Amino acid sequence: MTRSWIVALGLFTSLSTSGATLAQEKVTLRVWDTFHAAGMNEGMDQLIAEFEEQNPDIDVVRDVQTPDDLRPIIQTALASGTGPDVFYFGTGPGFAGILADADLLMPLDDAYAGQGWEHIYPWTKDNTTFDGKVYGIGNEIEFYGAYYNKRMFEELGLKVPQTYEEFLALCEALKQAGKIPIAFANQGGWPAYHLFSVWANNYAGKQKMDDLLFGDGSWDDPDIIAAIEEFFVNFRDKGYLIPETNAIAYADAQNLFVAEQAGMHISGTWALNGLLERNPAFDIGWFFIPSPKGTTVPPAGLGSGFFVSAKTQVPEAAIRYLDFLYDPSHGRTWVETMYVIPPFDVDTTGFNTPATFQEFVGASSEYDMGYNIDVQTPEVFNQAMNNGFQAVLLGQKTPAQQAADLQAAIESFRAQN
Numbered sequence: 001m002t003r004s005w006i007v008a009l010g011l012f013t014s015l016s017t018s019g020a021t022l023a024q025e026k027v028t029l030r031v032w033d034t035f036h037a038a039g040m041n042e043g044m045d046q047l048i049a050e051f052e053e054q055n056p057d058i059d060v061v062r063d064v065q066t067p068d069d070l071r072p073i074i075q076t077a078l079a080s081g082t083g084p085d086v087f088y089f090g091t092g093p094g095f096a097g098i099l100a101d102a103d104l105l106m107p108l109d110d111a112y113a114g115q116g117w118e119h120i121y122p123w124t125k126d127n128t129t130f131d132g133k134v135y136g137i138g139n140e141i142e143f144y145g146a147y148y149n150k151r152m153f154e155e156l157g158l159k160v161p162q163t164y165e166e167f168l169a170l171c172e173a174l175k176q177a178g179k180i181p182i183a184f185a186n187q188g189g190w191p192a193y194h195l196f197s198v199w200a201n202n203y204a205g206k207q208k209m210d211d212l213l214f215g216d217g218s219w220d221d222p223d224i225i226a227a228i229e230e231f232f233v234n235f236r237d238k239g240y241l242i243p244e245t246n247a248i249a250y251a252d253a254q255n256l257f258v259a260e261q262a263g264m265h266i267s268g269t270w271a272l273n274g275l276l277e278r279n280p281a282f283d284i285g286w287f288f289i290p291s292p293k294g295t296t297v298p299p300a301g302l303g304s305g306f307f308v309s310a311k312t313q314v315p316e317a318a319i320r321y322l323d324f325l326y327d328p329s330h331g332r333t334w335v336e337t338m339y340v341i342p343p344f345d346v347d348t349t350g351f352n353t354p355a356t357f358q359e360f361v362g363a364s365s366e367y368d369m370g371y372n373i374d375v376q377t378p379e380v381f382n383q384a385m386n387n388g389f390q391a392v393l394l395g396q397k398t399p400a401q402q403a404a405d406l407q408a409a410i411e412s413f414r415a416q417n
Contacts, residue, residue, distance in 0.1 A: 140303025301372030
């Protein structure tokens with residue numbers, strides 16, 4: 001009898017006393033997930049096969065969907081009781097938070113305590129916590145940093161910066177060498193969200209970002225104004241960005257980087273595959289942007305996470321399933337087969353994955369991560385970012401005006417909710 005089974009019995013004694021234990025009869029666990037891409041799908045099938053082999057009293061019925069297909073139907077399916085027992089969904093307040101507010105999710109506080117899930121990173125747990133209760137296990141850790149051209153850096157005698165002053169000197173050296181320092185493109189407006197996250201976290205720090213996103217902090221704070229001015233004004237004026245960046249598509253910025261016309265491309269961990277697809281032989285390095293305030297706070301977020309329906313009839317099976325998926329022994333499948341950074345420390349020694357991706361995995365446990373802002377903020381705020389940062393780049397709005405507009409956007413959202 002495994003530790004998980006013993007603890008689960010303690011958590012859900014009602015199943016035992018009713019005579020309906022999983023040990024006595026086989027149950028069906030309905031799972032909806034969005035691992036439809038080839039490697040992800042293969043890895044999840046592998047995990048489920050291993051789980052069913054170790055848990056012959058549970059039959060997992062898996063329904064694979066795209067996020068766009070799942071999003072509009074999940075709330076209705078959960079409310080009616082016809083949906084899944086376990087499902088994979090966005091972790092932010094506009095996704096799982098809405099379901100938690102509607103009492104459609106089963107709290108997992110007891111499971112975290114009873115199953116020994118201390119190995120799961122606390123900050124990912126925080127991202128699935130609403131009104132003081134934990135509802136999920138966040139997954140697919142993503143964070144932002146600078147990809148760089150290793151060969152170009154070596155030829156120009158450049159090194160990975162350890163301080164913000166060194167980062168500024170690096171940008172200037174690339175410019176003087178006739179290269180675009182940062183391949184940043186803002187057509188569509190959304191890439192600015194990510195660069196704002198990098199500079200805002202590093203200027204404001206973790207505690208102030210907590211106050212801004214979850215407390216009573218104000219977005220017209222001097223640190224936020226300084227962050228906006230530094231990247232969207234100073235970097236533009238110094239020639240560190242692609243000229244006319246609002247007119248350039250994100251894919252074109254990646255092409256400029258891979259074509260060695262730019263020295264760096266600041267983006268998320270999810271961008272690695274696209275860069276390697278453009279040029280598999282491209283020697284890509286990567287680092288976090290140092291903070292001008294001393295303590296680097298990389299913005300991070302979660303792709304999605306697993307949640308349990310409040311109406312599940314098989315809660316014990318659901319907990320056993322999650323306990324299995326996030327056992328550290330399965331880190332290799334998550335990383336090597338699925339190219340997913342799980343919410344726990346993984347030793348990637350000997351893994352058949354790109355060196356840069358292995359660096360991502362290691363970094364996830366080395367820093368106190370900040371926030372990917374747009375996954376934590378409502379649509380009205382994100383729209384203010386979208387339009388506003390384009391205007392700042394065009395010189396049509398000052399950083400102080402943009403910060404005031406962001407604060408006005410969040411105040412309007414709070415007033416209506």
